[in-house]
Amino acid sequence: MRARSGRCCQRPRPPATSGSRITFGPSSKRNLLSRVPWSTEPDGASVGCGGEQDHMVTLPVIACHECDLLQRKIVLPPRGRARCRRCRAILYRDYPPGPDRALACAIAALVLFLIANAYPIVGLEVQGNRQTASLYDAVHTLWVEGREDVALLVGFTAMFTPAVEISLLISLLLPLKFNRATEGTVPILRFLQIVRPWSMTEVFLLGILVALAKLEHLARVEAGIALWAFGSLIPLLIVASMSFDPEDLWLNVSG
Amino acid sequence: MAFTRTAGRLGLLSCHLCNSLTKSAPGAHEGRCSRCGSHLRFRKPDSITRTWALLIASYILFIPANLLPIMHTNSLFGAQSDTILSGVVYLWASGSWHLAVIVFIASILVPSAKLVTLTFLVVSVQRRSTWDPLQRMNMYRILESVGRWSMLDIFVVAMLVALVHLQTLATIRAGAGAVAFGALVVVTMLAAMAFDPRLIWDPQWTRHE
Ligand SMILES: [Zn+2]
Numbered sequence: 001m002r003a004r005s006g007r008c009c010q011r012p013r014p015p016a017t018s019g020s021r022i023t024f025g026p027s028s029k030r031n032l033l034s035r036v037p038w039s040t041e042p043d044g045a046s047v048g049c050g051g052e053q054d055h056m057v058t059l060p061v062i063a064c065h066e067c068d069l070l071q072r073k074i075v076l077p078p079r080g081r082a083r084c085r086r087c088r089a090i091l092y093r094d095y096p097p098g099p100d101r102a103l104a105c106a107i108a109a110l111v112l113f114l115i116a117n118a119y120p121i122v123g124l125e126v127q128g129n130r131q132t133a134s135l136y137d138a139v140h141t142l143w144v145e146g147r148e149d150v151a152l153l154v155g156f157t158a159m160f161t162p163a164v165e166i167s168l169l170i171s172l173l174l175p176l177k178f179n180r181a182t183e184g185t186v187p188i189l190r191f192l193q194i195v196r197p198w199s200m201t202e203v204f205l206l207g208i209l210v211a212l213a214k215l216e217h218l219a220r221v222e223a224g225i226a227l228w229a230f231g232s233l234i235p236l237l238i239v240a241s242m243s244f245d246p247e248d249l250w251l252n253v254s255g
Numbered sequence: 256m257a258f259t260r261t262a263g264r265l266g267l268l269s270c271h272l273c274n275s276l277t278k279s280a281p282g283a284h285e286g287r288c289s290r291c292g293s294h295l296r297f298r299k300p301d302s303i304t305r306t307w308a309l310l311i312a313s314y315i316l317f318i319p320a321n322l323l324p325i326m327h328t329n330s331l332f333g334a335q336s337d338t339i340l341s342g343v344v345y346l347w348a349s350g351s352w353h354l355a356v357i358v359f360i361a362s363i364l365v366p367s368a369k370l371v372t373l374t375f376l377v378v379s380v381q382r383r384s385t386w387d388p389l390q391r392m393n394m395y396r397i398l399e400s401v402g403r404w405s406m407l408d409i410f411v412v413a414m415l416v417a418l419v420h421l422q423t424l425a426t427i428r429a430g431a432g433a434v435a436f437g438a439l440v441v442v443t444m445l446a447a448m449a450f451d452p453r454l455i456w457d458p459q460w461t462r463h464e
Pocket of ligand 1: 064065066067068069084085086087088089
């Protein structure tokens with residue numbers, strides 16, 4: 001495993017705690033790792049660069065979720081990323097401490113999302129006839145005209161899933177902020193993982209821009225407030241979902 | 256070789272949700288994560304069969320998605336129906352070549368390249384190929400990250416329909432092609448999700464054995 005500028009290949013140093021129990025005590029908050037009892041494996045004694053291990057040594061090991069290679073976790077330099085040494089997938093990052101930044105971005109994203117849905121995205125003026133359209137109008141018009149399937153698809157990917165994504169993020173980060181243990185973490189994370197690929201705000205934004213450009217030579221078009229809200233929502237949502245350590249969540253899981 | 260030590264080989268199930276490792280019961284093909292309780296399997300279940308099924312569905316949907324009109328325009332100058340390709344040609348002819356390129360990439364190049372690449376990956380995995388796994392892994396990453404952008408045309412049509420609706424000048428309505436195209440995007444995304452990239456790497460360690 002390689003860190004961007006960190007120590008690369010060290011002798012495995014057994015952590016202070018040993019035993020086969022999987023522990024996540026709050027004392028080791030930054031290095032919370034799931035511990036695998038290596039000695040139970042017949043040939044598990046040398047991982048990576050090898051070393052002399054005790055009988056029941058536990059090592060912080062992680063499996064790459066894209067190629068399944070086992071690798072030892074190391075301490076990353078600030079803002080560093082650990083990549084899989086075989087397939088170069090990002091295994092984990094060094095996150096800013098605490099959920100504050102992520103939570104702030106998620107709440108700002110929620111406000112912008114409400115604005116983006118409440119106000120018209122674009123206005124069109126043809127021969128003194130003015131027409132505005134919001135995201136809801138787009139879904140509604142498709143529905144009324146008998147294209148319910150397309151209406152559902154647009155409503156689902158541009159409206160429903162982003163709303164769910166933002167609210168799930170907030171409900172994940174709020175308990176973390178106030179150090180409340182919740183049982184909700186696991187279902188929320190699971191749901192977030194399902195929902196995320198279908199939330200297509202950035203594609204929708206490009207779609208608006210293409211539609212505007214297409215109409216440009218037919219009529220006078222003007223950007224509405226919602227267009228700017230959509231535009232600024234996207235980076236905020238990315239920052240929100242990238243700047244909290246998922247490992248922190250597991251400290252808070254009750255039961 | 257330490258290089259080929261994978262979790263699956265050591266009987267460890269890795270959790271897709273919390274990234275922790277759980278030791279599986281001997282001979283078991285599945286288990287439960289010791290940290291978050293998720294249901295775990297060594298590889299995505301029936302990955303190849305499910306990817307094939309969704310791929311074939313995508314190939315079938317590809318035909319109506321490209322042949323049926325996605326948009327009908329009624330204006331003072333007459334009625335017009337546009338398929339995805341004729342929309343790109345129209346954009347190109349009317350001088351907005353940059354838009355034509357964007358729409359061409361998102362709606363034609365990406366879906367077809369995605370189908371071809373995914374087919375190649377599934378076949379290579381089925382034949383337990385050991386050809387440059389990193390290269391194939393990168394193909395998978397690109398096709399997974401790029402797939403969603405095909406939804407572009409659906410959103411363009413949705414915005415046009417909402418804006419140019421019951422106007423004196425023109426009306427735009429979504430066509431049946433939009434349904435097929437939307438379904439195509441969804442099904443290809445599902446196909447990419449059904450594929451387990453770890454299968455690309457699995458023959459590596461069996462060969463080294
Ligand atoms: Zn990897």
